[in-house]
Amino acid sequence: MPGVLILLVTLIFSVSSFIYAENEKGISTVKGHATILFCGSDLDNKFSTFIWTKDNHTLEPSSRIQMQGHLLWILNTTSSDGGLYVCRSTNSTCSMEKQVFLFVEAGPCPSPDATKLALEETSITLSCAEEHVPVLGQRLQVQWWKDCMSTGIQGSEFSLFNVSMSNNGNYTCLVSFRYEDKNYTASHTFELAVIMKEPVNKPKVIQPRNQTLHVKPGVEIKLECIVFIGFGEDSVLETSAYWTINHSYTESYPELQQNLTTEMRENSGLYGNLTLFIPKVLPEFFGVPFHCNILSPSGGDTGQVWLSQDTNHIWLIIIPFLILAAVVCAVLLNFFKIDLILAYRHLCAKGKATQEGSLYNAYVLYLHGKSPGSSTAEDLALRILPGMLEQQHNLKLFIQGRDTDTEVSIARISDVLSQSKAVVLILPGNNGEENLVPLSKEQNRLEDSQLSVLFSDIAHSGVPLLLVESEENADYLLLPESIQSIIKKERVLKWKPTVQPNGRFWKQLRYHMT
Numbered sequence: 001m002p003g004v005l006i007l008l009v010t011l012i013f014s015v016s017s018f019i020y021a022e023n024e025k026g027i028s029t030v031k032g033h034a035t036i037l038f039c040g041s042d043l044d045n046k047f048s049t050f051i052w053t054k055d056n057h058t059l060e061p062s063s064r065i066q067m068q069g070h071l072l073w074i075l076n077t078t079s080s081d082g083g084l085y086v087c088r089s090t091n092s093t094c095s096m097e098k099q100v101f102l103f104v105e106a107g108p109c110p111s112p113d114a115t116k117l118a119l120e121e122t123s124i125t126l127s128c129a130e131e132h133v134p135v136l137g138q139r140l141q142v143q144w145w146k147d148c149m150s151t152g153i154q155g156s157e158f159s160l161f162n163v164s165m166s167n168n169g170n171y172t173c174l175v176s177f178r179y180e181d182k183n184y185t186a187s188h189t190f191e192l193a194v195i196m197k198e199p200v201n202k203p204k205v206i207q208p209r210n211q212t213l214h215v216k217p218g219v220e221i222k223l224e225c226i227v228f229i230g231f232g233e234d235s236v237l238e239t240s241a242y243w244t245i246n247h248s249y250t251e252s253y254p255e256l257q258q259n260l261t262t263e264m265r266e267n268s269g270l271y272g273n274l275t276l277f278i279p280k281v282l283p284e285f286f287g288v289p290f291h292c293n294i295l296s297p298s299g300g301d302t303g304q305v306w307l308s309q310d311t312n313h314i315w316l317i318i319i320p321f322l323i324l325a326a327v328v329c330a331v332l333l334n335f336f337k338i339d340l341i342l343a344y345r346h347l348c349a350k351g352k353a354t355q356e357g358s359l360y361n362a363y364v365l366y367l368h369g370k371s372p373g374s375s376t377a378e379d380l381a382l383r384i385l386p387g388m389l390e391q392q393h394n395l396k397l398f399i400q401g402r403d404t405d406t407e408v409s410i411a412r413i414s415d416v417l418s419q420s421k422a423v424v425l426i427l428p429g430n431n432g433e434e435n436l437v438p439l440s441k442e443q444n445r446l447e448d449s450q451l452s453v454l455f456s457d458i459a460h461s462g463v464p465l466l467l468v469e470s471e472e473n474a475d476y477l478l479l480p481e482s483i484q485s486i487i488k489k490e491r492v493l494k495w496k497p498t499v500q501p502n503g504r505f506w507k508q509l510r511y512h513m514t
């Protein structure tokens with residue numbers, strides 16, 4: 001028996017405490033604002049009477065406090081208005097009580113007393129229209145603030161379209177009204193919580209998106225399409241994947257086969273490989289779109305493939321490449337031709353003990369300038385050429401003025417020429433008196449008559465002639481017509497004191513002599 005009693009008491013206590021908890025959160029208002037309290041009663045309003053009490057004291061209407069039906073206005077709320085409000089509604093048969101706790105805050109915006117939820121990318125409208133914020137007298141205007149800062153927006157309703165997470169916040173309407181020649185403001189705050197939309201896992205064609213394949217007619221191919229189907233093994237059940245040709249199903253080509261294989265990848269995403277086997281590419285397959293389609297209740301996607309006649313396009317790449325390579329080779333060969341030939345001759349010469357045919361690599365003849373004194377030409381012929389060619393490269397020179405003074409007379413020069421591979425003719429410059437290198441006296445100087453015999457021999461010998469310009473402004477007037485006519489442009493070399501021992505000048509010289 002006592003047990004039952006305790007149970008009963010506990011039950012009653014818990015029920016009453018539940019009712020109290022319903023109103024525990026209370027309502028917020030702001031000092032100086034108008035506060036509106038509703039007596040949320042189930043009793044039929046028309047025949048009911050409402051009595052408001054605050055902290056056990058019955059409220060009487062005054063200039064500050066107004067009552068109409070189930071509504072109570074506190075026009076100019078003060079801090080002392082906070083407290084527990086109880087409204088008792090009575091009709092002829094029953095009576096009900098509701099209670100609410102009023103908090104008076106400093107403001108300027110009241111705290112939200114309810115939270116509105118909105119799904120991302122949907123729209124929502126907040127309303128402070130008459131039925132939600134009933135006022136006394138004349139409604140003047142409604143302003144909307146967000147997080148207690150003006151938005152500049154006015155009107156009973158405030159709409160948000162395509163809600164995003166940035167719309168989260170507290171929205172306050174400030175309703176101003178004019179009653180008995182005084183302006184009042186009522187306010188209400190909504191808390192808006194935007195709920196993030198769950199990502200929809202639409203099926204997707206990953207590959208191909210828009211691809212062109214180069215194939216030959218008649219060959220066998222397979223078109224592969226990689227698709228994302230959805231999450232979980234079961235997603236394939238409500239998905240269809242298929243190829244179309246020119247927007248038609250492939251049934252009209254019974255030889256074509258489609259095969260879908262699926263594969264579960266990371267985080268349970270299901271992927272598919274939809275293959276279209278084409279045993280023979282028909283002519284009508286060119287220039288029409290092949291589509292890989294995937295459809296499910298949550299969406300669809302399409303990838304596109306075009307077949308294009310294979311025009312051996314590989315040659316379009318290879319031919320320019322070959323041409324370029326050939327050009328590069330030609331340029332390189334031309335540039336290194338002399339080096340290559342010299343290297344080759346060097347190798348051959350090592351094989352053979354002696355050089356056959358010619359006794360001399362070159363017959364060297366230098367000319368004197370018009371001005372008196374010795375010249376660079378002479379220096380080149382008697383000192384520099386032998387130093388480089390005879391001592392370093394083991395070539396054999398017959399130098400006019402060095403090898404002639406004793407045994408070989410001018411008359412025998414034609415013999416020497418016939419045993420030479422080349423004639424090197426060194427030409428001085430025509431620069432007046434600036435011959436600064438006095439080397440020797442005039443003892444080796446040839447007579448003009450001897451020189452013309454020599455020139456004639458050279459011209460008739462047929463031995464290749466190398467002309468070396470030993471200075472700037474080479475004096476071609478020193479040469480007779482017969483010699484000038486056999487000068488070849490590629491066999492004219494310019495000597496400069498700056499040429500390197502392994503420079504082009506020496507290489508060309510050796511190239512023509514060996």
Ligand SMILES: *[C@@H]1O[C@H](CO)[C@@H](O)[C@H](O)[C@H]1NC(C)=O
Nearest residue numbers: 042043044047091092093094
């Ligand atoms: C009083 O309110 C109760 C509850 O809503 C209702 O059933 C009853 O009919 C009302 N009485 C009259 C006279 O309206």
Ligand SMILES: *[C@@H]1O[C@H](CO)[C@@H](O)[C@H](O)[C@H]1NC(C)=O
Nearest residue numbers: 053054055056057083084085
């Ligand atoms: C109101 O009166 C009841 C009893 O009638 C009492 O229990 C309660 O404490 C009072 N409340 C206030 C706030 O005075």
Ligand SMILES: *[C@@H]1O[C@H](CO)[C@@H](O)[C@H](O)[C@H]1NC(C)=O
Nearest residue numbers: 032075076077078182183184
């Ligand atoms: C509200 O009351 C305060 C002082 O209690 C007063 O100064 C103010 O003028 C009143 N406002 C209105 C609109 O009555």
Ligand SMILES: *[C@@H]1O[C@H](CO)[C@@H](O)[C@H](O)[C@H]1NC(C)=O
Nearest residue numbers: 120121122161162163164165
């Ligand atoms: C809604 O906004 C999102 C981005 O915030 C945008 O991607 C989407 O297209 C918008 N929808 C509409 C219907 O404007």
Ligand SMILES: *[C@@H]1O[C@H](CO)[C@@H](O)[C@H](O)[C@H]1NC(C)=O
Nearest residue numbers: 111112147168169170191192
């Ligand atoms: C709305 O205001 C309440 C009380 O001031 C606060 O706790 C809450 O964080 C605010 N909500 C947002 C989304 O700012």
Ligand SMILES: *[C@@H]1O[C@H](CO)[C@@H](O)[C@H](O)[C@H]1NC(C)=O
Nearest residue numbers: 140176177178181182183184
């Ligand atoms: C009350 O509001 C009206 C309309 O906005 C305005 O013309 C009037 O000046 C206001 N009166 C006071 C006392 O603020």
Ligand SMILES: *[C@@H]1O[C@H](CO)[C@@H](O)[C@H](O)[C@H]1NC(C)=O
Nearest residue numbers: 209210211212213304305306
């Ligand atoms: C597909 O690619 C072709 C060329 O490769 C292009 O002309 C066509 O516009 C593309 N189509 C789409 C839908 O991107």
Ligand SMILES: *[C@@H]1O[C@H](CO)[C@@H](O)[C@H](O)[C@H]1NC(C)=O
Nearest residue numbers: 245246247284285286287288
């Ligand atoms: C492709 O379809 C279009 C109509 O959708 C049709 O006019 C055209 O002839 C078709 N092409 C082939 C090659 O079947």
Ligand SMILES: *[C@@H]1O[C@H](CO)[C@@H](O)[C@H](O)[C@H]1NC(C)=O
Nearest residue numbers: 257258259260261262275277
């Ligand atoms: C589809 O592919 C699977 C796996 O590669 C294979 O076992 C099956 O025979 C294929 N079906 C057809 C109709 O080609």
Ligand SMILES: *[C@@H]1O[C@H](CO)[C@@H](O)[C@H](O)[C@H]1NC(C)=O
Nearest residue numbers: 224225226259261273274275
């Ligand atoms: C797709 O399937 C075909 C045959 O069914 C296979 O040859 C191909 O390798 C598969 N591709 C991928 C990316 O798995």
